[in-house]
Amino acid sequence: MNLKQLSKMLELSQTTVSRALNGYPEVSEETRRRVMDAAKRHGYRPNPSARRLATGKAGMIGYVLPTGAAVDIDPHFVEFLSGLGDYARGHELDLVLSPADAAEEETTYRRVVANKQVDALYISAPRRADRRIALVHQLGIPFIVHGRSEGLDFDYPFIDIDNEGAFHDATRLFVQLGHRRVGLINGDDTQTFAIFRERGVSRALASSGLALEPRHVRSAVMTEENGYRAARSLLETADAPTAIVCSSLHMSLGVVRAVRDLNLSIPGDVSLISHDDVFPWLKPENFPVPLSTTRSSIRAAGARVAERLAARISGLEDGARGEVWPVDLVVRGSIAGARQVV
Incomplete structure (x- = not known):
């Protein structure tokens, strides 16, 4: 037809x-x-x-894809794209990926916009004073940021979750259970989501006269192996944390393995709360001890980014509105009161 x-x-x-x-x-x-x-x-x-x-529209949403091993295996990115693709497919939109290494990102953004390949762009994994956001803002193409940057002198449209609030609430629960040594296994601490999460842990501890000790913090790309190494290095110290907040369900797989290898138990020796991106194939209730989580769907975030980009392309949305989604705290069997230290 x-x-x-x-x-x-x-x-x-x-x-x-x-x-x-x-x-x-x-x-x-x-x-x-x-x-x-x-x-x-x-x-x-x-x-x-x-x-x-x-x-005058291409019907395309663009993304400049940073190249590198960490990006290739990141299941969070794949889950986000699935949500974005679900919405785009039902609304006559296509997704264009333009690979670029770190040295050529700016050139790639300029080329994509100059060639009118896409109607709008989205930017993910922002850092402080992110130059990509400043550039795309300057180029004048509709865009949305998945996450938030700090240190920019203009407003911009974004969708984010309340990372600071989520990790504050998880840590406050640990404090209420009597934990005084709380560890943080975080993602890449150059990215603002990880900065917000550490800020939330620190704020909750400070409210009770405690501090997040630098020796109790580990940051790395969010993989199972990095979770294992971080947990081993925390738990093998003399003043090991009695509770850990972890930034990723995948890292928590490594944490659970490290606890087992050290002949410790969850929650007997260490309580654990992880951030959970609601993966359909990795469920916290199926861990050896059902895992307490701060819960938010990254697939739903992908769909919402696509929805708002479609609105910006069609002129139904403009301006620099930001969305910050609340995060649920789901309590399961991986937390308990702090053990008595003699």
């Missing part, structure tokens, strides 16, 4: 149908829904070249 046939069937002009399919704000929501339903029912897909000529 082509556009002319679809328009005739719906008794609408081709212009109205085209605008409904491409998200123009002057089309009513009722008409847009009617057109989208009919297009889906009859298998209509707009020709990309014709759409670009008619609307």
Whole structure:
């Protein structure tokens, strides 16, 4: 079915149908829904070249993909893309990945925007005063940041979870259970999510007159092996933490293995709370001891990024609105009162 046939069937002009399919704000929501339903029912897909000529839009969301081993194996990134792809597929959007190493990221952003390859970009894993955000803001293309940066002198649109609040609440629970030595196994501490998480742990401890000791903090790329090494190095010290907050369910797999290898137990010797990104294939309740978590769906975040990018492309959203999602604290069997130290 082509556009002319679809328009005739719906008794609408081709212009109205085209605008409904491409998200123009002057089309009513009722008409847009009617057109989208009919297009889906009859298998209509707009020709990309014709759409670009008619609307000036490519129907593409872009992402400049940092290259490197850590990115290739990161399951958080894959889960995020799954959510983004779920939304994009149902709304006639495609995703373009442009690989770039660290030295060529800026050049790649400029090329993608100059070539009009995409209608909008998203940026992930922001760092302090992130130059990518400043550049894309300057280039004038619609964009969304997944996460937040600090140290920029302008506002920008973003979606983030309350990392500081989540790790504050987890640590406060440990303190309420009598723990005085709390360890943190964090992600890459150059990224702002990890900075916020450490800040949350420190704030909760400070509220009770305690401190997050530097010797009780480990930071690394969030893999099982790094979780294992971090837990071993923390638990083999004389003043080992009696409770650990961990930044990733995958790192927690390593923590559990380290505890077992040291002939310790969870929660008898060490209590554990992990951040859980709600992976369908790795569930905290299936750990040897069901794992307490701070819970948020990264797949849902991917879908929301795509939804807001589609709105920005069509003109339904503008400005620099930020979203910060609350995080649930789910208590399971991996925490207990602090053991008595003689």
